[in-house]
Amino acid sequence: MRPRLTVACGEYEILRALKEGKVKVEGVDLDFDTKLGPKDRHWKMAKENYFDICEFNAPAYFMARDRGVKWNALPVFSHRRFRHGFIFVNPKSGITEPKQLIGKKVGGTNFQPAGNIWVRGVLEEEYGVPHDSIHWFTERGEDIDFEPHPGLKITRLRDDQDLDQMLMNGELDALIEPEFPEPFMEGDPRMVRLFADHESVERDYFRRTGIFPIMHVTVIKQEWVDQYPWLPRALMEAFNESKRIAMEKLDNPRIVPLAWWAAAWENQKRVLGKDPWEYGLTPKNRNNLQKLIHYTKMQGLISREFSVDEMFVE
Numbered sequence: 001m002r003p004r005l006t007v008a009c010g011e012y013e014i015l016r017a018l019k020e021g022k023v024k025v026e027g028v029d030l031d032f033d034t035k036l037g038p039k040d041r042h043w044k045m046a047k048e049n050y051f052d053i054c055e056f057n058a059p060a061y062f063m064a065r066d067r068g069v070k071w072n073a074l075p076v077f078s079h080r081r082f083r084h085g086f087i088f089v090n091p092k093s094g095i096t097e098p099k100q101l102i103g104k105k106v107g108g109t110n111f112q113p114a115g116n117i118w119v120r121g122v123l124e125e126e127y128g129v130p131h132d133s134i135h136w137f138t139e140r141g142e143d144i145d146f147e148p149h150p151g152l153k154i155t156r157l158r159d160d161q162d163l164d165q166m167l168m169n170g171e172l173d174a175l176i177e178p179e180f181p182e183p184f185m186e187g188d189p190r191m192v193r194l195f196a197d198h199e200s201v202e203r204d205y206f207r208r209t210g211i212f213p214i215m216h217v218t219v220i221k222q223e224w225v226d227q228y229p230w231l232p233r234a235l236m237e238a239f240n241e242s243k244r245i246a247m248e249k250l251d252n253p254r255i256v257p258l259a260w261w262a263a264a265w266e267n268q269k270r271v272l273g274k275d276p277w278e279y280g281l282t283p284k285n286r287n288n289l290q291k292l293i294h295y296t297k298m299q300g301l302i303s304r305e306f307s308v309d310e311m312f313v314e
Contacts, residue, residue, distance in 0.1 A: 002029055003027075003028050003029070003224070003228060003231075004028070004029045004030075004031065005028060005029070005030055005031070005052035005224065006030075006031050006033060006050075006052045006053070007019075007030050007032050007051065007052070007054070008032075008033045008034075008036060008041050008044075008050075008051040008053070008055065009032065009033075009034060009041075009055035009078060009218075010034060010037075010041075010079065011034050012079075013246045013249075013250070014078060014242060014243040014246040014247070015078060015239075015242055015243075016242070016246060017245040017246065018030070018238055018239065018242035019032045019242075022242075022245065023238050023242045023245070024238065025234050025235055025237075025238040026238075027228070027231070028228075028231060028234065028235075033051070038055075038057070038178075038216075039109075041055065041056075042056055042057050042060060042143050043143055046060060046064065046143035046144055047143075049221070052220065052221055052224060053074075053218060053219065053220045053224075054218070055078055055217075055218055055219075056073075056216060056217060056218070056219040057112065057113060057114050057143065057215070057216060058114050058214055058216055058289075058292055059114050059117045059292065059295075059301060060112050060114075060143045060144050061073055061217050061219055061311070062292075062293060062296050062301070062302050062306065063144040063146065063296070063301050063302055064144055065306070065310075065311060066302040066303055066304075066306070067144070070221065070222040070223065071219050071221060072219070072220055072221075072222050072225050072232075072312070072313045073217040073218060073220065073311060073312050073313070074218040074220060074232060074235055074236060074239070074312070074313065074314075075217070075218075075236075075279055075280050075281050075285060075312050075314055076217070076218035076235075076279050077214045077215075077216065077217060077218075077277070077279065077285070078216060078218070079214075079215040079216040080212050080213055080214050080215055080276070080277065081213060081215055082198075082202035082205070082206075082213060083118045083119045083122065083213060084119075084122070084198045085193055085198030085202065086115055086119065086177050086178070086179075087119060087174060087175070087193065087194040087195065088175040088176075088181060088191050088192065088194065089167075089173065089174045089175075089191075089192060089193075089194050090167050090168060090170060090173075090191065091189070091190070091192055092170065092190070093170070093173050093174070095173060095174060095194065096194075097127075097194075098123055098127035098128075098194065099127060101123065101129050101134055101173070102129055102130070102133045102134070103133060103135075104134060104135070104173035104174060105134075105137060105171070105172045105173050105174075106135070106136055106137070106172065106173060106174045106175065106176060107136075107137040107138070107139070107157075107163040107166060107167065107172045107174070107175045107176075108136065108137070108138055108139075108163070108175065108176045109138065109139055109140060109163075109177065109178060110138045110140050110141065110142050111136060111138055111142060111148075111154055112142050112143055112144065112146075112301065113178040114178075114213075114214075114215040114216065114292070115176075115177075115178040115213075115215060116177075116178065117292070117299060117301075118213045118215075118292065118295065119176045120295070120299060121291070121292075121294070121298065121299070122205070124298070126205075131152070131298070131299050132151045132152045132153070134153075135153045135155065136152075136154045137154075137155050137156075137157055137163070137172060138154060138155070138156055138157065139156075139157045139161070139162075139163055144301075146300070146301055148300065149300035152299075152300060163175055163177075163181075164181050164182065164183050167190070168183060174194065175191075203271060206271065206272065209291075210284055210287060210288075211288050211291060212272055212288070213288065214288050214289060214292060217311075217312075218239075220232070225313055232313045232314065236279065236280070236314065240279055243279065247275065250265065251265070253265070280314060281309070281312060281314050286308050289308045289311070289312075290307075290308055293305055293306055293308070293311070
């Protein structure tokens with residue numbers, strides 16, 4: 001009997017052909033759940049072990065494995081994002097460069113989002129801002145429970161407190177967010193990027209490091225890997241084929257209703273290469289993942305710096 005597995009993920013063009021059944025997985029049937037946003041999807045997987053396969057926050061996955069959770073992961077990375085553009089300040093604070101964050105109050109949804117871990121790691125390694133030199137304020141609980149290491153200051157906000165308002169009112173000095181805050185999207189002048197020309201900073205970061213930061217991995221319950229040893233390879237082939245179809249489709253400038261889409265698409269290829277979304281444990285992805293594991297350990301979330309091979313089945 002063919003196994004039937006649930007897959008929880010976001011709505012990505014690179015997964016569309018697989019989700020819609022244009023691409024099949026040999027020997028298995030998949031039921032896709034794309035209704036949940038990242039916060040709810042990650043929480044449901046972390047707290048209830050709900051899905052068979054799940055797009056999941058990479059550092060939280062490392063934490064779960066470190067704590068003995070019976071998961072493995074496919075090297076399928078459906079969500080990547082540069083993060084320099086997700087640090088926000090109130091212009092009245094006078095903060096214009098990263099070093100000025102030392103000793104300040106900085107808010108975030110919670111401590112564990114991959115984007116926040118990347119930002120803290122980059123601030124520490126590239127700009128000399130130790131993660132424990134900042135007093136962190138969070139608005140919700142963590143997907144994976146952890147005890148902050150000595151010297152790390154994390155304060156949970158009350159239910160009646162709001163991160164955006166606290167920044168705009170001057171109660172916080174900065175925000176690090178996994179998504180764009182609503183006041184920023186609406187153009188509120190009390191919330192601006194720390195790196196005004198963030199794209200240039202991110203391009204320079206990529207040129208120097210080769211890293212297009214991985215946010216999420218594709219978690220699979222270990223029981224399915226044990227029961228069907230052929231399954232990871234079959235899934236990888238299907239994920240890759242789905243991505244190939246999407247990338248080929250997007251070569252057509254008529255697909256996306258943007259005037260300069262073709263120019264943007266060609267510019268991405270020039271800067272990031274032909275396939276910046278590549279799957280597998282390639283040299284670039286190993287470098288990317290090892291850096292994220294390093295940052296996760298540096299910030300006190302895992303007990304040791306695991307190797308990439310320990311974390312993935314390919």
